[in-house]
Amino acid sequence: MVYRATPLTESKKMECREKLLASGLKLVLEGGFGNITIIKVAQRSQVATGTMYRYFSSKGELCEDIFRTATEIELSKVAKTCQQPGTPTDRMNQTLTEFAQRAIKGRRLAYALIAEPVDSMLDETRLQFRRAYANHFSRLIEEGIQTGEFCEQPSMISATAIIGAISEALIGPLSPENCDPIESQKLTHDIVSFCLRALSAK
Amino acid sequence: MVYRATPLTESKKMECREKLLASGLKLVLEGGFGNITIIKVAQRSQVATGTMYRYFSSKGELCEDIFRTATEIELSKVAKTCQQPGTPTDRMNQTLTEFAQRAIKGRRLAYALIAEPVDSMLDETRLQFRRAYANHFSRLIEEGIQTGEFCEQPSMISATAIIGAISEALIGPLSPENCDPIESQKLTHDIVSFCLRALSAK
Amino acid sequence: MVYRATPLTESKKMECREKLLASGLKLVLEGGFGNITIIKVAQRSQVATGTMYRYFSSKGELCEDIFRTATEIELSKVAKTCQQPGTPTDRMNQTLTEFAQRAIKGRRLAYALIAEPVDSMLDETRLQFRRAYANHFSRLIEEGIQTGEFCEQPSMISATAIIGAISEALIGPLSPENCDPIESQKLTHDIVSFCLRALSAK
Amino acid sequence: MVYRATPLTESKKMECREKLLASGLKLVLEGGFGNITIIKVAQRSQVATGTMYRYFSSKGELCEDIFRTATEIELSKVAKTCQQPGTPTDRMNQTLTEFAQRAIKGRRLAYALIAEPVDSMLDETRLQFRRAYANHFSRLIEEGIQTGEFCEQPSMISATAIIGAISEALIGPLSPENCDPIESQKLTHDIVSFCLRALSAK
């Protein structure tokens, strides 16, 4: 009798894949991509190292998938607030504020996703995602230009600059290690104001 | 004949150190700090691995010195244009424009210096340099606030955001691989405009 | 077929551990603990260097285990004859004689176990074992003091001195390289007599 | 003109040799023979590493000479008290007591000289010295046998056993880390008593 992938085995297979991704993500959270080891990921997933290679062709692919998974969640959140009803200014304000707040909260992950390098392969993936972020922001900027709220500007470049500005402010030298909520709220507000000024100045 | 540290031997010594730093820098250019290996650095410098340890106490120190050397040059250039005569706006314009142009030219190195992490030790050094950059920009922003050219704003946060915006725009998804001079000039101009708007908007 | 830790694989695993310990012990015999190298141990065991780290967390642990294994055997033998029936004098006589004879046979190992230092970690272990030896002798001495066979004396110090006297006599300058059985039997007898005199003199 | 080793240069040469030996001895005192490095010895002597090789053909020879120098001093002290006027018992008592006290004081050095292994070459040297010690003790024991103070016994074996007993007691598990003077005086007394009992028991 021929072996057939039944729904059951399919779902089981997925379960295992998910488990591996989840363990990997946890490790990234704990210590960045540098903290990922096939052995560690396998152990946390209660799976043999060899098994990992059933689901991912190499460590690099696993890392890429962890990255993709984590980023897609964040990306969908950005997309959501970008597309809400409201004026572009309001939506941009909300999107950036929440973006920044999430980054502060999940500082470690944010760093790993935004800045920490792993592989040239992963760098490629990261670039794609940054482009995806930029696209969302860019569309919103264009809407704002249409309504006259934002000044004429190359939307893609502004979008990119915004991502950079926020990332740097949150990850760079000012980053509030202590995560003092008041402090970080002020930081968020200031950096978002900076961006909005750049968008709307005549 | 008594051995003496002659000018010749002294210069040779320096030559060796320089050679090691140069080889290291080249490797960083080719593949980031992750590309640095004692063996590779030594081989490229036509020197035994042990020799490296005559000039640098550890791999980390070598990396730090490569980093420091490369960054100090850049920092001094920023400092120079920041302190030129002229209105804060003009000076900021020029500083950012040149900063951006240099970053475009030495894209790979810029990435390695600005974004790529290696060690926690190096991260510390990088943070110091970013703070140094930010300080230069910050002072200039405060001058601009005094003259009324720039609006009231937390100068350090704005400075940081500017660094992020430029870094991202030049290193991130838009970065012109081909270094088309016209293209990159436009990019530079747009990103600098973005920053100046953020600084001066009322 | 599901992978399972079968008795076969289990025994193989043990075999490997034993093989590594045995190779290590052989190397100690040939040149002391200083002769132990991960590479050498692995090669002799027909195993990759990495494999060693499956069974021992570090070189130090391997050394300690080699030491412990070899010493525990000896210690148990001493314990056994110490606790036999008979007068303290008889038991001490037999214990020391056999202790000395074993040391003569395994001269090199005896030296490595008793005297050669490797690590502060191992030194700690050695001290524990020497104390264990001393404890056995000490108890026997105290019994002898009770029965009046041995004179009043600080039993622990005497025990230690005995160990030293025997070790030195067997390992030191007199040591019969050639292991001439008659010669070494006489040596054993003389040194044991020395110890017994010290114990029982009024 | 032919170069001639004048008294001046000769003495200078000796000075340098002495300096190297002294630095080496200091390093042994600080951390045993394992603490000796050509570079360290040279630095402490304010001399280049290459210079060391003018006076000693290898590290091993340097170590041996350090060992020899240190041991000869001790050996001459033993010889002196051994040959004093007085009954063999008295002289033995004094010699052993002082021997033990010196060992306690210079615990680290004593350990390095008596037990710490370095090289097989050095081991050979150590054996020679132990034999030298044993010879001194042996002669004294024979005198004691002549006078009837000590019982009939193979003097060389007893001498060796004495050295072992004292070494072990002072270096082994009982060793007073804290060098409490009262404690160590008692230890010295007990161990010397042990040896004298063994020598004189009928």
Next chain:
DNA sequence: AATGAATGAGCATTCATTCAT
């Protein structure tokens, strides 16, 4: 004679990947 920079073999340790079971 003296120097000390250069050498390079040697070390312990890690970890992505493979493959017999």
Next chain:
DNA sequence: TATGAATGAATGCTCATTCAT
């Protein structure tokens, strides 16, 4: 399919020794 023991190349670092100056 799943397992996990085995692999072995690679890494950073040390240090006795040499040799051009």
